[in-house]
Amino acid sequence: MTTPIDVQFIAGKDGKPEYAVIPFKAFQALCNHKVREFNEKETIPHEVIKKIHLEDMSSIQAWREYLNFTQTEIAEKMGISQAAYSQMETSKKNRKATLEKIAKAMNIDYLQLRI
Structure with a gap:
């Protein structure tokens, strides 16, 4: 299932x-294990989906929290202020x-991130 x-x-x-x-x-494909194996770059962890749908988070915030980053850490990696990242x-x-x-x-x- 590539779609x-x-x-x-x-x-x-x-x-x-x-x-x-x-x-x-x-x-049926899921039950029969006929789903091709995805690498980590193609999948979205259940925890991220749960945060988006049950806690009404943006996909960006859900991923950031899942990966245990602070807003400041991501902002620094991007070369922007924490306020701009927020x-x-x-x-x-x-x-x-x-x-x-x-x-x-x-x-x-x-x-x-495009969920």
């Missing part, structure tokens, strides 16, 4: 995601170039 899986989330009574529905063929982390629409710089500072692929 993204279309996932539908179903909320529980509290309004938070409780179930994830995927196409049946994708489910704005990027909370922005709803970052440009591709911005995501690439943040990803480089975190040593991940920028596509992993």
Whole structure:
């Protein structure tokens, strides 16, 4: 499965995601272990997804916390102030170039930030 899986989330009574529905063929492939092995640059850890969907974090903040970086550490790697980085982390629409710089500072692929 080299294409993204279309996932539908179903909320529980509290309004938070409780179930994830995927196409049946994708489910069969997962059950039969026919999913090709991904390298770390292509995957997103469950902890990151959980922070994004359950804690309503931006993907940038979720990755930063998962990798145990502070805002100041990432800002220093990018050569910018912590305040400037903080704005990027909370922005709803970052440009591709911005995501690439943040990803480089975190040593991940920028596509992993585009969730």
